[in-house]
Amino acid sequence: MMRVLSLKCGRLYRYVKFIFLVALLIVLLMHTHTLFASFQRNELTDRRFIGLNKCPACFGTSWCRKFMNDHIRFESWDRLRFLDFFNVKNVHFAQYGEPREGTRRIVLKRLGSNQELADIDQKICKRATGRPRCDLVQAMYKTEFARLNGDVRLLTPEVVDGWSDLVHCPSQRLLDRIVRRYAETKDSGSFLLKNLKDTERMQLLMTLAFIQNLLCYR
Template identity: 90%
Template sequence: MGQWGLGELGSGALQWPHQRQGQTLPTAPRSPCRSENMLRFLSLKFGRLYRCLKFLLLVGLFVILVMNTHNLFASFQRNELTDRRFINLNKCPACFGTSWCRKFMNGQVSFETWGRLRFLDFFNVKNVHFAQYGEPREGTRRIVLKRLGSNQELGDIDQKICKRATGRPRCDLIQAMYKTEFARLNGDVRLLTPDVVEGWSDLVHCPSQRLLDRVVRRYAETKDSGSFLLKNLKDTERMQLLMTLAFNPEPLVLQSFPSDEGWPFAKYLGACGRMVAVNYVGEELWSFYNAPWEQRVDLARQLMDIAEQLTNNDFDFALYLLDVSFDNFAVGPRDGKVIVVDAENVIVADKRLIRQNKPENYDVWYESRVEDCDKEACLSFSKDILCSRVTVDHNYYAVCQNLLSRYSTWRGTTGGLLHDPPADVAKDGHLEALLDECTKPKKHYGRYQAAKELREYLAQLSNNVR
């Protein structure tokens, strides 16, 4: 619709036809015309005001940009990852490790272009950054840097450490660490035991000695890894391990269940201060929501395989994913392999310990219940039940409901990764029936059988489209 110009309104755009001499024109109601003119006038005024404000905003941004040109150029030129305070190396041992500090200090790690602009951190609540890592012989490759929490969460942990040590919210953080439970396990204690750390985080919600020995033995932030004895760790290393375990155990999950041994997690590289480096996997799963059907079928098959591997494996550890969404998985650009890239909320249950202790109903198959939720990608579960049953269908339920089925919701969309199947698949109805039974089973233990058949059916579909 065209806009009224000021000249058109001023010159009387709405006029009666030419009046003959001596002829009296009939009197017409004037209020509608006045109302219409008034609306057009106000519309014009508001339109001009909007354009004026928009222009002033652009001018303001340009002025700010010009005034900060030097700072912007400096942001691109300097490498903040060599700054001890920026990566919080000055807060160690209240940090996540130091194994990669030499690489950081040598300038081998640097933010990618836009990651160097600090004002963009306002939008980066999760504190996840893309960076480049260079080795003389290997060249440069992309990695991911994580602070393992928001600035607010990191500030809260500092306050908690100070309050536990001094009763005040602010203190000398380094000195305070030596007065907390993180420092009480000195070199005389041989083992990290369940009674010390149970419930600190999801990883150790129900820890076994076998799990904790594995965590200590594979701890990558020490030069003498390979031993499950705490006495082989330095005081600072023990405190770093325990703080990571309590604050965000994701690095310990990646180290204890490494990708090099076939576990579906991103590869842990190292840490410096409160910056952890992991291997860049690829684009997030959400980027493939509208990929070709054959590719989505293959991704769905891999997701179900991950659910099976984490539930049943030769090590008798069940790893239950408590946070399952499209953002927590990524796909390799070359091999198309699906990898878990957010392992903070993972419960590890030791099936051998469950069989040994035999808690009530330990050998009864557990069926996860679906409950209505007004949030996206939510799940219903009981941590205590996950820790006390040998056979649990949680991972199948989580993948089917939040990623694959028509009940999946994410970023305002519904339908899941397997939306809009080809006509022959839709007509057959078998895929939809399996997804429905995997999500909201109608039969007793129906999800177990549906998950098994779904994996087989997706494998069959993948073979048919190759």
């Protein structure tokens, strides 16, 4: 009895595997043009793909010029967008190079899954308009981040306490370090806020409010 059951399961497994391979082949054939196009174009120069169209509702801008100047390109299979369905953690391998620096391999990672990032967009819209969808750029100027932006010139624990896990119990030393890293300078801490643009301050405040685990690096 067990042997018969085992043979049936083995046959079923082969059928399922065959159907999966056929379905995969059909998908590849249907997207042949897209596949060739994916290998030819560099989507990392697309403002929408890298999220630049959402600024100041975005995270980080110091490398935007490198992206837009075609200095960063996906490696091999990372160029195929239909594989993003399986790449839940949004981790990509790429090559970064400039004429005077040579080329080196880098890892790109979004600060969340596609669903998590969509949830953040929805939260911003609801805070600004009460609706789940909206123009994010316009919505940012109707949130508390814009109102705080007019008042905050020194980032203190009282301002951001409890906004997210990152600032669940913040110290002034932590906030000074975050502002220094955000401004990419060695000057004194949170006093640097007064030297930032309005959109940069809003971007920093929004990041502190929504990102649960933020790694500050260059």
